[in-house]
Amino acid sequence: MGVWSALDENHRTLVLDTEGRLGLSQNDNIRNRLLLKILCISDIVIFRTRAAKLPNDMFQFLSDASNAFHKYFRKELENVMKSCNVDGPMSTMGPTLIVFHETNHTEVLRGHFQCQKTAVEQLKERFEKMKLSYDAYSSIEYVGIQSVGGKQTDFSEIKATITSTLENNKIRSPRRLSTIFKALQALNEKFNHAIPPEMPSTLPDDFFTCCVKCVSCGIKCSMAANHQKENIPHQCEEQCLYNRGLDNEILKCLQCHREGRDTIVYAKLTAANDNLVQGIVKTVWSGFIIECSHHGEIYRSRKYWYGNNEPKDVTRVEVIHVWPGEDHNRLGSDVTPRKIIEAISSAGSYLSSSTKVITETVADQIAPSYWIPNKDVQECSSCKLQFGSNYSKHHCRACGHIFCDTCTKNRAIVPLLDTKKAERVCDNCYHELQSQTLSSIFQNNHLNTQQTPSIDYGASNTSDVTSPNVHNIPMSRRFLELFKDNVGTVIYNYLVEPIKESTRPNYWRRDSECRACFICQHEFDNTTYRLHHCRKCGEGVCDMCSPNKRAIPERDWLTPERICKSCDKTMNE
Template identity: 70%
Template sequence: TLGGKQTDFSELKATITSILEDNKIRSPRRLATVFRSLKALNEKFSHAVPPEMPSTLPDDFFTCCTKCLSCGAKCTLTAKHQQENIPHQCPEQCLYNKELDNEILKCLQCHRNGHDTVVHGKLTAANDTLVQGIIKYMWSGFVIECPKHGEIYRSRQFWYGNNEPKDKTHTEITHVWPGDSNSRRTSDVTPRKVVELLRSAGSCLVAPKKMLTEMVADQIAPTYWASNKDVHECSSCKLQFGLEYSKHHCRVCGYIFCDTCTTHRAVVPLLETTTPERVCDQCFRKLQSHTLSLIFQTNDANSQRTNSLDSEISDNDSTINPTSYSIPMSRRFLELVKNNVAPVVYDYPIEVIKEHTRPSYWRPDSECHHCFICKHSFNNTTHRLHHCRKCGEGVCDKCSPNKRIVPERDWMTPERVCKSCDQMIDD
């Protein structure tokens, strides 16, 4: 006291408080962190400083520099907190971004009870079958379910006077951090279930369709092509075709291969065309090295096949019947329709439907170039692209052999999961 008056430290206290709460440059440090930092500096400079010395300051002395993609606010945690599996945090209120869609819904009853349960709109309820759920959706609209309180909202529950989703849910705007997965936002998988149901129903027609297609193809095939009905495995990798894999003819040798063994396209001089045609790997190497030999020897009018694919016949000992390598006009017309009309009429709509029914947590097909686990490149035969129903990553057949129930993703029946997620479920 001075002159009998008590000293007023309120202004000093307010200044110190404002400085300590200022997190724009750094996050507040605990006293133990400040002590360790001063101790490390004292030990570092108590002797001669070498030319190069790594930093001895603890990691929690520095602030995480990651910023929210929506509002630009910085994370208030210490550096390298993600190594301890601690997510980014920021107490500031975030701003809504339509592109990032960072608005989430929480069950209102759970929120009032002190629990945060994230909910979302779906076409069908969890306890309904696919057909039953679609019928309910057509009559009563979409549904919002809570794991604890069940069905909490229907968009067309009554003829008139229906509530809004905000009347039954609590809306929050969340921060979006770089590299943050969208696993926190659940996606409705009902459209994908419908596509897979139609695909499984259409699989009953695969056998007669393939038999009819091969029969027509044999009728209009060139004479030196192998017959589809006589070949059941790839001539190179010995892959069994069955009903799952397609057969392809090499335009040079005429043997049947799988799609993986006929990825090359080359101009075949014997066909007298400048358009690149499908060839197998062995014939492609011969065409590239300019050592392509004759594969067939015309012993009769029907151009019987020779005994070996690798036999090379010199020009002086063989004669070529030009008609044996001619492609019938009917076959050319079929390939013209298949290569130009089919991608527009069939393939393009299928790709559009697959993309629009893809759950949001699935990685897009355009970004899946190799298996997420084994890193093997995808193809149309032995390493086809599949999506894990739990993590949404693109994996191959060998890395996703098991099927499990994934209730947190609304897959109530056993579905394909990768080895990593399968092990995680067991643990």
């Protein structure tokens, strides 16, 4: 289907010609949507039909165009008119409708003396009988021509009607071509979503509304298409169905509801004004709490020895829609368990520094002779990352220098080691091993037992070799690595990881879903791009994209906590 345009210089008018509803298209719904867009940006709409009697499809289509103008196009056109500084009331923006009816054997509509109704009044009566709307049209005209005996169509009457309409500036003032182009461009950008071809074409609302359906009940979103680009969430006025698997129930404060507000509440362990220790003691003695931001504490599960109320006495349950890609649990969550884990981790960090020194000292005693001692290195030999309690040291099994985890992600078989297992190597040695140019770079590693090796990573190259030796990693070191790689992994996966996941606030993005930083899109690692969660939005961010800390009372973080750059900017605004 195509749209042709021509400029009539005599009348200074842009003419848009379409194939109408007879045009061939693989998706009739997309064709109809395009027709509705053309109709709604026009000053004059000419609907030509050669049917013996005016068909019902014509009235239905013209009514669809009227409804689309009021419900979807009007706001976009108003924005375009304002941006183009076009004066004039918006109520006169509706086009003039001209029905051009040509017949051969039947009479056209005429004003009858008996019924005392003009042709236009008969058209409006037909709209009303079919319960269809035509309010968007500023005026309706009817031109009927009967071509008898195969005569050519006489266009004089339709030309006169068009000319008189164009000269009538009371309906709409002339517009620039740029304004028309911007109007059509705005409609195309707003309503360009895909439409399933099997969708009935008798539902024009589906051409311009969001196609996303609720996961729980299957009802469509009632917002306009592409509303998410304007940061408007999915909405639907119809009631949703409860789904046990999705658990799409939320609690709202009953007193706020009576006062005309909607406040989401949830059960948690500590109150907002209690510190961590005080809150835990109260929870052990009095049970969990439900707190409202407007009315404070509204429920305690064990407030009295007997006769305690139920949560339903102070809250109202509401079933909400669950939209694809959205987590309804992110609306509210208790962060107390996470605070406990972070307090334990913070306390453990003070003890880990001394423990780490002892661990590195023991590791130096059982390390191969060509490895640089841990005590002599304070930064990564490649990226210069400063080691501390947060970053671990790793030895390259080829050159023996110390690197961070990010710089030793590669694994390769080292020819001069007494093992056929792929070992941890630095990036430089890995590339040399892959290119098979590493035949002699380890020849002088045995001299490390007699002299202190150089810490300069750049000095470790192929020019320092003297004699080839096969190095044997001590059994004690192999046992230590076996314990760390296997027993340590099992402990973390089956003990630490479940605890971390169980204490994760509901509005936090799951760790398994966080592959890259939400802001910079850099993949996470164990050093400079570690995974952190913004305490406000719950998205996974790296350390560089979350440098600031702020209190977030609405999330029960009353002390300064990590926040991403995006949320920090939003709060500043």
